Amino acid sequence: MKQCTQRDAAQLLYNNAFSGILISIIASSFLVFAFNTAEMRQFKHAWWVLMTSLLLIRLVDWHLWKRRDINRQLNGSKAILRFISGANLTAVLWSVYILKVVANPNSTDIDLSTHIIIISAMAGGSATVLAGHKRTAMFYAFILLGPPSIGLLLSGIYERQMLGILGFLFAIVMVVIAKKNAEFTAQAILLKNENALLVHHMEEKVERRTNTIYELSNLDPLTGLFNRTAFLQNLQQQLLAAQKKQQSLAVLFIDLDGFKKINDAIGHDTGDQVLNNTARRLKDISANHQLLCRWGGDEFLLAIENCDEQQAVQQSEEIIQVLSAAYSFQNNRLSVGATVGIALYPQHSENEHSLIRLADTAMYAQKKRSPCTVGVFSNQLEQKIHRELKLKDGLSQAIEKQQLSLAFQPILRAKDCQVVSFEALLRWQLDDEMIPPDEFIGIAEQYGLIRKIGLWVLDNACQIASSWPNEQALSVCVNVSVTQLEDHDFVEIVKHALHASQLPPERLHIEMTESVFSSDILFLAEQIKAIQDIGVQVSIDDFGTGYSSLSTMQDLAVNTVKIDRSFVQRIDTNGYPIITAVMHIAQALNYSVVAEGVETEAQMNTLRSLGVDFLQGYYFAKPLPESQVVAFINGGAETTSQQA
Structure with a gap:
C-alpha cells in the first residue's frame, strides 16, 4: 500500500x-x-x-x-x-x-x-x-x-x-x-x-466464492472433471460449431467393467481412487477437457470433434486399452475394463441429449453382448431397444390384462408311452402377436418381473393340474428361474400354491435350468432339500448345455435331469455319446432322465435303447392349450398305445 x-x-x-x-x-x-x-x-x-x-x-x-x-x-x-x-x-x-x-x-x-x-x-x-x-x-x-x-x-x-x-x-x-x-x-x-x-480484498473473496460456486455447479467434486450440467452446455456449443463448420462429432459413453466388485470387495475409498485414476487417464488422452465429464457412478462421457465412425472406434479401443491397465494401490494390483458406446452427429441425432442417450444405448447393448469392447449405435439396435422397452412395459401389465396363458406338453414314460406328467409352458399374447418365451423370459428376468410372473405360473399350473382326473395322478412340471429360487420365502410360496389348489405335493415338479450352477450352490442345495421335504420333486432342465459339473450335481441332489433337445436332434452324430454319458452319470447318482425334443420314431427307439426313463417332444404332442388337456388325457391311452 x-x-x-x-x-x-x-x-x-x-x-x-x-x-x-x-x-x-x-x-x-x-x-x-x-x-x-x-x-x-x-x-x-x-x-x-x-x-x-x-x-x-x-x-x-x-x-x-x-x-x-x-x-x-x-x-x-x-x-x-x-x-x-x-x-x-x-x-x-x-x-x-x-x-x-x-x-x-x-x-x-x-x-x-x-x-x-x-x-x-x-x-x-x-x-x-x-x-x-x-x-x-x-x-x-x-x-x-x-x-x-x-x-x-x-x-x-x-x-x-x-x-x-x-x-x-x-x-x-x-x-x-x-x-x-x-x-x-x-x-x-x-x-x-x-x-x-479493502475493495481488492473483497473482490478476491468474491472471486474465490465465484470460483467455489463454479466448481460446485460445474465440476464433479471427486474427479474434478466437468459434471453433467457443464458437459451438456459445452456439448451444445460444440454441436453449434460443428453445424457451422459442417463437421461430424462423436459422443463416447464409457462404462467401467468390474468396478462394482472392487467397490464391494475392497471398499469405496479404493473405488474412489480407481475413479480418480480413470479420470486422469481420460484427461491425458482427451484433446478437449471441456468435452469430458463424469456422467455419474462409474460412467464417463467424451465428445470428440471432427470425428467419423472409424476414428471414433479407433479412439474408443485406445481408451479401453488405457483404462484396462492395472492400478497399484497399497501393494495391490487392481484392474477394471471398459465398454464404450458411440453415437455420431449428425448421422444419429443433432441433439445433445439424444446423442448421449443413443451412446448409452449402444454401450448397454454392447456390454450385454461383449463387455470391454466398442459398440456403435445403429437403427437396428434402436428398433431392438424399442421392442425390448415395449415388451417390458407390456409384461408389467400382462397379468392384469389377462394376456398370459399356459400350454401343457405331455411327458411320457419311455417303456410304454403312457402320459405321466405335463410341462407347463408360459404363453403371452401382446395385442395380436404371440411373443416367444425365449424373447420375453429374459426381459422379465432383466427388469425384475420374473418373480411376479413366476408366481402367477406356479399358482395357475397347480390350480389347473388339480382339476385333472385323479385316477391317473398326473404331475405338472413348472419352470422356475434362479431369481425365484434365491428368494428366502420360495418354499413358503410353493406351500401356499399347493394349499390354495389342493394339489398333492408329489404331483408338482419344479424345473430349474443349469444357470443355478453359477449361483450360491450351498443355499440352493438347502432350498432344494426343503422343497423335496414337502414332497415336491426337482428337475434340472436343459442338462448338458451350460454350467453343470459332477460335484455340484451331487451337492444339489435333484430327482430328475432333462437332456436338452439339441443333443436329441444330433443323436445320430455327436449327440449320442453325450446322451450316453448323461445316462451313466444319472444312473450313478440315481436320477431319472427325461429326453426333450423327440420328433421321430427313430429318436424314440434310440433313446429307449439307452435306458431313458421319460420322453417329451412333438412326436407325441405339441404343447396343448388348457382346454385340450383333459381331452388329451382321456383319449391319450389309445394314441400312445399305437405309438408304443
Whole structure:
C-alpha cells in the first residue's frame, strides 16, 4: 500500500506541475523584463536564463512522467524525489531574486510592492499545488516570503519594515495552511488506498466464492472433471460449431467393467481412487477437457470433434486399452475394463441429449453382448431397444390384462408311452402377436418381473393340474428361474400354491435350468432339500448345455435331469455319446432322465435303447392349450398305445 500511496502523491504533484511551471515562467518573465533597471539588468537576465532552464527541465520531467503514466511504469518515490528537487530549486531561485531586489537601494516602493504581491500569490498557490508533499509545500511557502521579509525588516526604512512584517506574517500563515493542506491530502490519499485495498480484498473473496460456486455447479467434486450440467452446455456449443463448420462429432459413453466388485470387495475409498485414476487417464488422452465429464457412478462421457465412425472406434479401443491397465494401490494390483458406446452427429441425432442417450444405448447393448469392447449405435439396435422397452412395459401389465396363458406338453414314460406328467409352458399374447418365451423370459428376468410372473405360473399350473382326473395322478412340471429360487420365502410360496389348489405335493415338479450352477450352490442345495421335504420333486432342465459339473450335481441332489433337445436332434452324430454319458452319470447318482425334443420314431427307439426313463417332444404332442388337456388325457391311452 505504501507504493500505491507514493504513486498517488506523485500523481497529484505532477498533475498540478504544468500549471505551476507555466505560472512561474510567466511571473519570472514579467518581473525581469517589466522592471528592467540598468543596475539590475545583468543579474536579472542571468537569473532569468537560469530559472527558465530549470523550469524547462521540469517540463521535460513532467512530460516523461505523463508517458510513464500511460504505460503504467511508475515509481512513486523516485518521481517525488525528482519533483521536489525541481520545486525546491525553483523556490530557492525565487528567494535569491527577491532578496536581490530587496537589497537594491534603488528599488522603488512600487517595485518592492509588486514583487512581494506576486511572490505572495505564488506562495499561496503553492499550498495547493504542492499539497502532495508536506515538507516541500511548507518550504516553498516560507522560502519565497521569509528571507525577503527579513531583508525588509533589516532595511531600517519604516515603510519597508511594515511591508516586511506583513510579508513575514503572511509567510507563517502560508506555512500553516500548506501544512494543513498537505496533511489533509495525505490522509485522503491514505484513505483512498485503504479503500482500494479493502475493495481488492473483497473482490478476491468474491472471486474465490465465484470460483467455489463454479466448481460446485460445474465440476464433479471427486474427479474434478466437468459434471453433467457443464458437459451438456459445452456439448451444445460444440454441436453449434460443428453445424457451422459442417463437421461430424462423436459422443463416447464409457462404462467401467468390474468396478462394482472392487467397490464391494475392497471398499469405496479404493473405488474412489480407481475413479480418480480413470479420470486422469481420460484427461491425458482427451484433446478437449471441456468435452469430458463424469456422467455419474462409474460412467464417463467424451465428445470428440471432427470425428467419423472409424476414428471414433479407433479412439474408443485406445481408451479401453488405457483404462484396462492395472492400478497399484497399497501393494495391490487392481484392474477394471471398459465398454464404450458411440453415437455420431449428425448421422444419429443433432441433439445433445439424444446423442448421449443413443451412446448409452449402444454401450448397454454392447456390454450385454461383449463387455470391454466398442459398440456403435445403429437403427437396428434402436428398433431392438424399442421392442425390448415395449415388451417390458407390456409384461408389467400382462397379468392384469389377462394376456398370459399356459400350454401343457405331455411327458411320457419311455417303456410304454403312457402320459405321466405335463410341462407347463408360459404363453403371452401382446395385442395380436404371440411373443416367444425365449424373447420375453429374459426381459422379465432383466427388469425384475420374473418373480411376479413366476408366481402367477406356479399358482395357475397347480390350480389347473388339480382339476385333472385323479385316477391317473398326473404331475405338472413348472419352470422356475434362479431369481425365484434365491428368494428366502420360495418354499413358503410353493406351500401356499399347493394349499390354495389342493394339489398333492408329489404331483408338482419344479424345473430349474443349469444357470443355478453359477449361483450360491450351498443355499440352493438347502432350498432344494426343503422343497423335496414337502414332497415336491426337482428337475434340472436343459442338462448338458451350460454350467453343470459332477460335484455340484451331487451337492444339489435333484430327482430328475432333462437332456436338452439339441443333443436329441444330433443323436445320430455327436449327440449320442453325450446322451450316453448323461445316462451313466444319472444312473450313478440315481436320477431319472427325461429326453426333450423327440420328433421321430427313430429318436424314440434310440433313446429307449439307452435306458431313458421319460420322453417329451412333438412326436407325441405339441404343447396343448388348457382346454385340450383333459381331452388329451382321456383319449391319450389309445394314441400312445399305437405309438408304443
